[in-house]
Amino acid sequence: MRQLFELCGEDRNIRFSPYCWRVRLALLHKGLEFEGVPIRFLEKQPLENADSKTVPVLNDKGTWVKDSFAIATYLDDTYPDAPLFGGAICNAQAVVLNDWLNRTMLMGIFPMIVADIHGKLDAKNAAYFRETREKFLGRSLEEAQAERADMLPAFRKALAPLRAGLRTTDFLSGAQPAWLDYAVMGTFMWAKVVSDIELLSDDDELAAWQERMLDLFDGHCRKTLEAE
Structure with missing residues (x-):
């Protein structure tokens, strides 16, 4: 069985990594069956075959691939039906988009939810998360998240390029999602x-x-949220 190793909280059904969700949706897009394998921050051993310390990691029947973007390109190269990108030129452009998303969206959201993430972890992983993320932020998790009301307007404004992509189509990739x-x-x-x-x-x-994205794949994302 194909395996996707995903970050989880104290409740192993809570799968919250943005990078893992990107791969999960890509696999669903491809129509590829897979088993989601939950692991916590400090559970590194399952990732050794991919020479990785972080998720997502894909074990595609013995082929190990790490990094969400690398996994996406691997899926297109290996399973060309239902393309995610659509060719070398699109792949190259996606490198720029991927970097923009990580800098703008991930780094914009992170301080606004960092204390909430901490609250989903077991004691051992929560201590690790607090130590490493507070060092990164230069302040406590609670202090960072306390400013989210002030950060939210700027974050919403920064998403303007995405709105431009929806002026004439239902999805950011065109008539169909990718x-x-x-x-x-x-x-x-x-x-x-x-x-x-x-x-x-x-x-x-x-x-x-x-809302359209929540409805895809028989409401996969929506069902995940409702199950909580």
Whole structure:
């Protein structure tokens, strides 16, 4: 069985990594069966075959691939049906988009939900998370998240390029969803799984797009949230 190693909280059913969600949605897009294998921050041993210390890691029947973007390109190269990118030129452009998403979306969301993430972890992993993330942030998790009301307007404004992509199509990738949609939705799922923060206003074009994404694959994302 194909395996996707995913970050989880104290409850192993809580899968919250944005990078893992990107791969999960890509696998669903490809119609590839897989087993999600939950691991916690400090559980590194399952990832050794991929020479990785972080998730996601894909074990594709003995072929081990790490890093969400590398996994996506591997899936397109190995299973060309239902492409995620659509060719070498699109792949190259996606490198730029991937970096923008990580810098703008992930780094924008992170301080707004960091204390919420901590609250989903068991004691041992929570201590590790607090130590490493507070060192990165230069302040406590609670101090960082306490400023989210002030950070939210700037974050929403920074998503303007995504709204531009929805002016004439239902999805960021065009008439049908593809890699960019899954990369963005995976990042939103990160916040949705661990926090009650409303990253989008109800009248945002992206909110309507998000509803369409929640309905994909027989409502996979929506069912995940409802199961919590």
